[in-house]
Structure formats: C-alpha cells, structure tokens
Amino acid sequence: xxxxxxxxxxxxxxxxxxxxxLTLKNVPDDKSEAEKLAEQLRKVIKFHDWRYYILNDPIISxxxxxxxxxxxxxxxxxxxxxxxxxxxxxxxxxxxTKEFPEVEHLTPMLSLENSYxxxxxxxxxxxxxxxxxxxxxxxxxxxxxxxxxxLVYENDLxxxxxxxxxxxxxxxxxxxxxxxxxxxxxxxxxKKGIKxxxxxxxxxxxxxxxxxxxxxxxxxxxxxLANPRNAAxxxxxxxxxxxxxxxxxxxxxxxxxxxxxxxxxxxxxxIIKTHYEAVGILHELGFFTPYPEMKVFDNIEDVIAYCQxxxxxxxxxxxxxxxxxxxxxELYLYDKxxxxxxxxxxxxxxxxxxxxxxxxxxxxVFQVGRTGIVTPVAKLEPVxxxxxxxxxxxxxxxxxxxxKDIRIGDLVLVERAGEVIPYIxxxxxxxxxxxxxxxxxxxxxxxxxSPLVKEPGExxxxxxxxxxPAQVVERIIHFASRDAMDIEGLGEQTVRRFYKAGIxxxxxxxxxxxxxxxxxLPGFGPKSAQNLQKAVEESKHRDLDRxxxxxxxxxxxxxxxxxxxxxxxDIFEFFDWKVEDYMKLPDIGPKVAKSIYDFFHNESNRNMIxxxxxxxxxxxxxxxxxxxxxxxxxxxxxxxxxxxxDCCSRRQASKLVEELGGKVANSVSRKVTLLVVGKNPGxxxxxxxxxxxxxxxxxxxxxxxxxx
Ligand code: IVH
Numbered sequence: 004x005x006x007x008x009x010x011x012x013x014x015x016x017x018x019x020x021x022x023x024x025l026t027l028k029n030v031p032d033d034k035s036e037a038e039k040l041a042e043q044l045r046k047v048i049k050f051h052d053w054r055y056y057i058l059n060d061p062i063i064s065x066x067x068x069x070x071x072x073x074x075x076x077x078x079x080x081x082x083x084x085x086x087x088x089x090x091x092x093x094x095x096x097x098x099x100t101k102e103f104p105e106v107e108h109l110t111p112m113l114s115l116e117n118s119y120x121x122x123x124x125x126x127x128x129x130x131x132x133x134x135x136x137x138x139x140x141x142x143x144x145x146x147x148x149x150x151x152x153x154l155v156y157e158n159d160l161x162x163x164x165x166x167x168x169x170x171x172x173x174x175x176x177x178x179x180x181x182x183x184x185x186x187x188x189x190x191x192x193x194k195k196g197i198k199x200x201x202x203x204x205x206x207x208x209x210x211x212x213x214x215x216x217x218x219x220x221x222x223x224x225x226x227x228l229a230n231p232r233n234a235a236x237x238x239x240x241x242x243x244x245x246x247x248x249x250x251x252x253x254x255x256x257x258x259x260x261x262x263x264x265x266x267x268x269x270x271x272x273x274i275i276k277t278h279y280e281a282v283g284i285l286h287e288l289g290f291f292t293p294y295p296e297m298k299v300f301d302n303i304e305d306v307i308a309y310c311q312x313x314x315x316x317x318x319x320x321x322x323x324x325x326x327x328x329x330x331x332x333e334l335y336l337y338d339k340x341x342x343x344x345x346x347x348x349x350x351x352x353x354x355x356x357x358x359x360x361x362x363x364x365x366x367x368v369f370q371v372g373r374t375g376i377v378t379p380v381a382k383l384e385p386v387x388x389x390x391x392x393x394x395x396x397x398x399x400x401x402x403x404x405x406x407k408d409i410r411i412g413d414l415v416l417v418e419r420a421g422e423v424i425p426y427i428x429x430x431x432x433x434x435x436x437x438x439x440x441x442x443x444x445x446x447x448x449x450x451x452x453s454p455l456v457k458e459p460g461e462x463x464x465x466x467x468x469x470x471x472p473a474q475v476v477e478r479i480i481h482f483a484s485r486d487a488m489d490i491e492g493l494g495e496q497t498v499r500r501f502y503k504a505g506i507x508x509x510x511x512x513x514x515x516x517x518x519x520x521x522x523x524l525p526g527f528g529p530k531s532a533q534n535l536q537k538a539v540e541e542s543k544h545r546d547l548d549r550x551x552x553x554x555x556x557x558x559x560x561x562x563x564x565x566x567x568x569x570x571x572x573d574i575f576e577f578f579d580w581k582v583e584d585y586m587k588l589p590d591i592g593p594k595v596a597k598s599i600y601d602f603f604h605n606e607s608n609r610n611m612i613x614x615x616x617x618x619x620x621x622x623x624x625x626x627x628x629x630x631x632x633x634x635x636x637x638x639x640x641x642x643x644x645x646x647x648x649d650c651c652s653r654r655q656a657s658k659l660v661e662e663l664g665g666k667v668a669n670s671v672s673r674k675v676t677l678l679v680v681g682k683n684p685g686x687x688x689x690x691x692x693x694x695x696x697x698x699x700x701x702x703x704x705x706x707x708x709x710x711x
Contacts, residue, residue, distance in 0.1 A: 009050060014433035017050045018062065018414070025067055030077050034085075037078050041085050044075040048091040062416060062431045064359035065325075069117050093344065102242065103174035106163065108153050109201040109261045112170045115146075115328060116346040117354050121307045124329065127351045128303040131331060134348070135339055139331050140301045142278045143309050144293040146326040146352050147255050149207035150236040152180065154256075156200045161188050166239070179239055182248035185255075185291040192262075195284055197270060199263040202285060204256035208235045209321045212251035229418055229428040231323045255322070256290040257282065272335035279332055295689040299332055310353045312683050314390075317355060319685040326354035358389035359418045361431065364411055367398065367442050369449045373477035374557045375465040377455060379404060379442065381415075381427065389419040396425040400462040401444050408432070410439035450474070469607060475509070476502050478555050482510050486561060487553035488542040492535040500524075510611055513539060514618035547574065547624045554612075556602040558595045566590075567599070574612060574622040577603040636707050637665025641674050645688055646681030648701050650710070659708055671696065679704045 009017070020043060031037045048071055055061040061068075072091070079086045086093070118124055131139060151167040164180025165173035180186060183206065192200050208216070213231040220228065228234050238250040259281040262270040275281050279299050286294040300306050310327045317324050331340065331349040340348040366382040379398040386393055396417060398404050407430055409415070414434040419425045447454055448466035450473030455464040466474065476499060483493040493513070501507040504524070506516055516539065522532040545553075548568035552561050559567070566588060571577060580603065585596035602608055616622045642660045644653055644667075651659075656679070657667040668675055671690040678691040678698045691698055699707070 009053065011433060014050070015435070017047055018431060018434045021047045021051070021063060021067075021071070024071060024074070027074065030074070030081050034082060037082055038085055041075060041078045041082075041090075044071055044078070045087070045090055048072060048075065052091065060429070062429075062433070063361060064357050064416070065117075066119075066354070066357035066359075067361070102240070103166075103176055105168070105172045106165050106175045107172050108165065108168075108170070109155065111342075112151065112153055112167045112173065112203065112260075113342060113346055114170070115350055115352040116343075117326075117352050119354055121311075124307055124310070124351070124353060125303055127329075128306075131340065131348070135336050138301065139333055139336060140277075140299050141303065141306045142297055142299050142330045142332040143306055144257060144282075144297045144328055144330075145313065145320070145322075145324040146328045146354075147205040147207050147257070147293075148230075148232045148323040148325040149205040149255075150232070150239050152176075152204055152206055152239075152254060153260070154180065154186065154202050154204070154254075156190060156192055156197075156202070158198065159189050159191055159193050161186065161190075174240075176239060178244040179241065179247045180254075182244050183252045183254050185253050187289045190288040190290065192288065195288075196264050196274065197262045198265050198267075199261070200259065201261035202256050202290070203258040203260050204254050204290075206235050206239055206252050206254050207231060207322050208238075208251055209253065210323060211321060216251075229426055253291060253322075256285050256292050257328070259285060272333075272337060275334065277332045277334060278330050281334065295692075296686070314355050316683060316685055321686055324355075325358070326352050328352050356387070356390040359416060359428070360386045360388045360393075361414055361416050362386040362393075364409065364413050364415055367411055369445055371448060371450045371466055371471060371473035371477070373474055373481050373555050375467055375471065375474055376463045377445070377448070377466060378463075379444070381409070383415075383417065386417065388417055388425060391419070393417060393419065393425045396427055398427065398442075401464065402462050404442050404444070410435075410441050412436075412439040448473070469605075472502075479507055479510055479513070481555045482553045483513065483542075484553075486549075488545055488549060490535075490542045491538040492531065493538065511614040511618055514543070514615070514620065543619045544621055547571075547622065550574065550615075550620065550622065554602070554608075556599055558598045563591070563595065568624055572624055574616075578609060633662060633664045635663030635665070636709065637663045637677075640665040640676045641668050642666070642677045642679060643668050643671055643675050643687060643691070644679045644681065645691075646684035648679075648681040648704075650701060650705060656704075659710075663708055 024040075024044060024047060027040070031040060048068075051061065051063055051068055051071070055068075075090070076092055079090065079092060116127075118127060128141075153165050153167070153173060154161060155163040161181070162177075163175060164177045164186070165175050167173055181188060192198070208231040210231060213228070213234055216234060217228060234250075235252060238247055238252055241247050258278075259271065259275070262275060262281075264270055264274070271281070275284065277299075279297060282292050282294050282297060286292045298309055300309065306329055310329075313324070313327055329351050331337070337347070337349050342348060363384040364381045365384055368380050368382060370378050370380050372378060379400070381396050381398050383394050383396060398409060403409075407427065409427065409430055414431045416428040416431065417425055418428050444464065445455065448468065448471055451466065451468050451471040453466055453468040453471065456467050457464050468474075479502065480495050480498045482488055483490040483498060490513070498507060501516070501521075506520065507513065516536075518532045518536050521527050521535065522529050546568065548561075548565040551567050551574070552559065552564035567577075570588065577599070580600065582593075582596050582600045585591050585599050586593065591599075612622065637660050640660070642657075642665050644656060648656055650656070660667050665677075671678065671687045671694065673694060675691070675694075675696055678687060678696050680688055680698050680700055688698065
C-alpha cells in the first residue's frame with residue numbers, strides 16, 4: 004500500500020465520493036470524463052483496500068467494492084491507454100501484516116471473479132467455449148465464507164499451513180493450523196502416488212458454534228461478534244496456538260492445487276483428470292471437503308438452477324455460504340484457459356445476495372417486551388440485505404449503543420448472517436457530519452411512564468409495572484402465538500387491534516371475546532369471527548406444557564416448560580412449590596428457580612391462572628393413558644426430514660409421523676432411526692450417511708404411512 008494513513012477529513016471525503024460513485028452504472032462516452040471517473044474510482048478503491056487489508060475494518064460490503072472495481076475495469080477496457088501502472092486493477096491486494104513469517108505459495112493463490120446473475124454465468128461459459136473450442140463439464144460447490152488457507156504435504160506429512168496473503172506470498176501459520184482438528188497431520192497421499200501436494204481450503208466456524216460463542220460473550224457482558232467469518236479469521240491469526248486450539252475451527256478443503264509424483268511430474272490433468280476426482284481423493288484421505296455437496300453438470304443452465312437451489316436453502320446449511328463456486332471440471336483444460344491478472348478463467352463465484360449493506364439510522368425507538376425489558380430499536384433507511392428489506396434493527400441494550408457509539412443520523416454497516424437477526428456491525432464514523440444526535444436512553448417507561456429499573460449485573464433496563472399496557476399486549480401476543488396456545492387468527496396485529504378497541508385487556512379476556520362485535524369490525528365477517536371462535540375453543544385443550552410456556556414466565560422457554568409440565572398433575576401444584584423444589588430439577592439454576600417461584604407467588608398471576616381454569620382452559624397434565632405413545636408403523640422410530648416434500652408441508656408430515664406412533668427430531672443424531680429425503684436435501688443427508696442411519700425417499704415414506 005502506498006498511502007498508509009488517511010486523516011479523518013480525507014476519509015470522510017472518500018466516503019462521500021464512494022457513495023456518489025456507487026450510484027453510477029455506465030462508462031461515460033466522453034473520454035475526459037471517463038478519465039476523471041477512473042481517477043476517482045482508483046482513489047476510493049485504494050482507500051477501501053486500506054480499510055479492508057490494513058485496518059481489518061472495511062466500511063463497504065464486498066458487493067459494493069466489486070461494483071466500484073468493475074466500473075473501473077470497464078473504463079480501462081474501453082480506454083486501455085487510461086490504465087495506470089498503479090491502478091488497483093493491476094495488483095493483488097494483501098492481508099499481510101508483519102507478525103508471522105512470509106512464505107511463497109507453490110502456485111499463486113488468486114481470488115475468484117464474482118458474478119451476480121444467471122446472465123453473468125452464461126457469459127462466462129460462452130467465453131470458456133470460445134477459448135477451448137469444445138464442450139466442458141462444470142463442477143459446482145459451495146463458496147465458504149471464512150479465511151483462506153493453503154496446506155503443503157510432503158511424503159504424507161503436513162509440513163506447512165499458510166494464509167492467502169497477497170496470493171503470491173502468505174503468512175506461515177503452521178502452529179495454528181496444526182490445532183485444527185479437521186486437518187490431518189498425516190494423509191496418505193503416497194497411496195495415490197502423490198509425493199508433494201498443496202491443498203486449498205477455508206477455515207470456518209459453524210453457525211451453531213458461532214451462536215454459542217456469542218451467547219457466552221453476552222453472558223460475560225461482551226457484545227456479540229458480527230459474523231462467523233470474522234470469528235474464524237481472527238482466531239487463525241492469534242499469536243498463541245493454545246488459544247487457537249480452544250476455538251471451534253473447521254477447515255473445509257476444496258482444491259487440490261498442486262500434486263507431484265515421485266519423478267517430480269505434475270499429476271493434475273494427466274493422472275488426476277477432473278476436479279471432482281481430485282476432491283474425491285481429498286475426501287477419501289480424511290479431509291473435510293464439500294465432496295458430498297458437489298455436483299457436475301454438462302450445461303450452464305443446470306449449473307444456474309443448482310446455484311439458485313442453494314441460494315434458497317443456504318440458511319439450512321451448518322456453515323456460512325456466501326455463494327457457489329463453479330469450476331471447469333476437466334483439469335487438463337486449466338493451462339489453456341489460464342489466468343487474468345486476478346482470477347483463473349476456469350472458475351467463477353456466483354455470489355448470493357449480499358448480506359451486508361450500509362444505511363442511515365433515521366431514529367431510535369424503545370420497545371417494551373412482555374417481561375418489561377426495554378429494547379432500543381434503530382429505524383433505518385430501508386435497505387436490501389441478503390434478499391430481504393431491513394428497516395429496523397435491534398440495538399440490544401444501552402451498553403451496545405455506548406460501545407459502538409451509535410448515534411441518530413449515523414451511516415452504519417448492517418449485516419444479516421445466517422439465521423442471525425440483522426445486526427449493526429459498526430458505525431462509519433468517518434462519514435459523520437457533526438449533526439448526529441446521541442441516543443438518550445429513557446428514564447421512564449415509554450408505554451406507562453413508570454421509572455425504569457436496572458438490576459446490578461444486568462444489561463437491561465426494565466419496566467416493573469405488571470399492568471404496563473405495552474407489556475400486557477406483548478403477553479397476549481405471546482400467549483396466542485404458534486409455539487404457545489397456537490390460536491390461529493389471533494396474531495400480533497389482531498391482538499393490538501383488539502386491545503385498542505377494548506375487546507382484549509387481559510389474557511383471560513381471550514376466552515370472553517364478544518364475537519357479535521368482532522363480526523362487525525372492518526375486515527371481519529361472520530365467517531372469520533366464527534373461525535376465530537373455533538380456534539379459541541380448540542386452544543382450551545392444549546397440553547399443560549404449552550400453557551406454562553404461554554404464560555410467559557421470565558426465563559422459561561419451551562424446553563423448560565415441557566420439563567415443568569412433567570412434574571405435576573395440575574398447574575395449581577406450583578402455587579405451593581418453594582425455590583428449592585425448582586432447584587432440584589435438571590438444568591434449573593437459582594436465577595430461573597427464583598423467577599418461576601416469583602411468578603407463581605404473584606397474586607395477580609395466580610388469579611389469572613384461576614380465571615383461565617374457570618373459563619375451561621386445560622390446566623392438567625395429560626393422564627398417563629393419553630401420554631402413552633400412539634401405536635403405528637412409525638412406533639419406535641425417531642424421524643428427521645430433509646429437503647422438500649411434494650405431498651405436504653414439513654409440519655403436516657411431522658404430524659403424520661406422530662399420529663402413527665413415531666417421534667420427530669429436527670437434527671440428525673445417533674438417536675435418529677430414519678431420515679426422509681425430499682427434493683434438494685441439505686447436509687442432514689450427509690450426516691445421516693456418516694452415522695449409517697436408514698434413509699427413505701418420499702414415496703417410501705408415504706407407503707410406510709399407508710398413504711399411497
Ligand atoms: S477456489 C483460484 N473454491 O473464496 C481459485 N475458493 O473469493 C481458488 N473460497 O480465495 C479458489 N469457497 O478463499 C474456491 N469452494 C471454493 C471456495 C473458495 C470459498 C474462497 C477462497 C477464495 C475466495 C475468492
């Protein structure tokens with residue numbers, strides 16, 4: 004990097020310029036204008052390289068960066084004499100800092116060209132056909148969002164592990180690499196006649212581990228990390244390998260980039276003919292690879308369909324995937340296809356809709372939840388993130404706002420990673436104008452005006468007025484929700500409306516609603532009122548665990564509610580329980596025990612439960628007889644579904660299994676006895692196969708259920 008420092012004022016100017024340039028789509032027809040634009044693009048791209056590679060703190064999304072880069076490339080393609088030797092298009096950027104020794108890669112570690120649409124992919128394929136003058140096949144695999152690595156094996160032993168660096172030279176992080184359990188320290192390459200090999204891959208953290216890491220951070224009073232990629236990249240470059248070993252890192256290996264036999268001859272394209280075969284070998288040698296997810300196609304339309312299929316189901320996959328990589332399968336064509344200055348021509352990335360974007364905080368509102376916790380929520384200038392429009396985002400608590408120094412009017416980077424809710428990664432402080440307003444946390448409840456309270460050691464401010472209207476509404480919404488009493492037709496909006504109209508003031512009011520009146524409300528009619536009444540009646544017969552969950556006892560989720568329901572014959576028994584009684588139960592600590600005790604010892608809660616019972620709501624545990632599993636073709640089976648079914652929804656299929664004596668689980672474990680594989684199955688299939696679990700297709704499932 005030539006320029007290593009940018010002062011605040013310059014940064015601000017460059018951000019303004021970036022935003023202006025991002026609105027441009029076309030190369031100007033006028034050459035002198037094009038020249039001016041190219042200069043501006045170079046200036047901002049260099050600045051963003053610096054933010055990304057040196058500060059490790061990018062302030063635009065990859066997508067936005069690519070837009071800038073592509074526009075510059077298009078100008079230079081149209082006017083080649085405008086190319087300058089120091090143009091960012093003429094170099095490969097580097098992530099090298101000076102903390103680890105430098106090593107040269109066996110073959111350059113280039114990045115991939117990005118594409119964002121089926122048309123981009125078709126154009127890429129056309130270019131390939133033109134160059135090689137023959138048909139080719141394409142291998143498609145997930146693009147993992149983590150930190151790139153290159154591993155060298157000699158005589159079956161891992162001798163080196165390095166980061167990507169500038170693509171030519173990387174950082175030698177062998178001691179850290181050796182702590183990653185999915186990387187074999189010894190792999191029998193010799194069995195395949197390979198004496199020396201280099202493999203490429205990506206170090207990642209699963210979404211599940213990432214979630215856990217963040218939960219632990221939150222418990223420790225730290226604010227959550229933005230995404231699994233940052234968590235992985237940060238872990239890899241820790242100075243102490245012992246610390247690295249504690250992180251749940253996984254290395255996915257997706258390329259055999261070099262393979263040499265005893266005679267020192269390259270085996271790629273000669274003995275090992277295809278990319279698919281190469282990854283198959285790595286898989287067999289014990290590496291963790293995308294082999295089970297990889298597919299080979301002989302035309303680009305099928306490739307596009309597979310990419311789109313993945314875009315739809317990426318959320319289900321255990322690792323963060325930001326796109327797909329399409330590689331020409333025939334390795335012998337790689338030399339002929341060659342490289343551009345940045346990318347191999349034999350591969351391209353198909354990027355999914357970006358899950359990061361920058362936008363402005365217009366306002367901050369404070370929402371009161373059903374337990375009285377006051378959550379600050381930022382209202383955003385609506386922006387597309389990962390395929391959905393995001394217009395508000397939680398700021399969690401006061402500490403989060405202080406740590407990130409978030410102000411109204413700020414330009415912020417928003418991310419939606421995996422199933423994680425939208426998250427403010429950071430404030431782009433350099434874009435500040437001085438007109439941003441600090442966020443004032445209220446001292447009193449925005450709904451009822453009572454003073455807010457903060458317990459020592461807690462991060463939240465709470466409204467402790469049990470009759471606070473905002474809390475009451477949220478409690479009714481929760482009570483009627485799908486996982487609780489599951490009252491169809493009594494969703495969030497309807498509850499709010501009924502509360503305003505005075506139809507619902509408390510939870511028991513649900514069972515005393517005036518349907519004559521509801522029928523006459525705009526948007527309702529005899530039919531919908533009748534349906535609602537039916538749904539309300541049905542909800543009186545829910546199992547006790549649903550009722551316990553529906554009551555919204557602080558710190559009691561579905562799992563705890565189920566366990567609690569098994570301890571008693573009816574809910575009134577809890578009125579006499581002591582804190583110690585709860586403490587004896589599995590997984591209940593003093594905090595949860597106290598919270599359940601307080602709930603059942605509160606006079607108005609007790610009255611509410613009595614009222615519900617009088618109104619006919621079931622408060623009893625189902626008798627042993629009813630609880631006994633039903634008999635049927637699925638008796639003794641624990642069933643998991645993966646992929647889409649034609650016959651019915653997942654929910655209906657699960658119900659069928661339960662009615663026919665079986666149990667349904669969400670994820671594959673050793674307890675599972677049967678995996679039903681629908682169309683486009685996810686990673687559960689792979690796991691089930693590894694565990695030797697029986698799999699059946701939809702037809703076999705229906706046969707078993709006696710449906711067809
Ligand atoms: S192939 C020369 N395959 O994405 C091409 N890369 O944006 C070698 N990546 O630098 C890379 N998943 O760090 C390839 N299945 C995959 C990948 C993958 C993730 C990363 C890799 C690369 C970057 C390019």
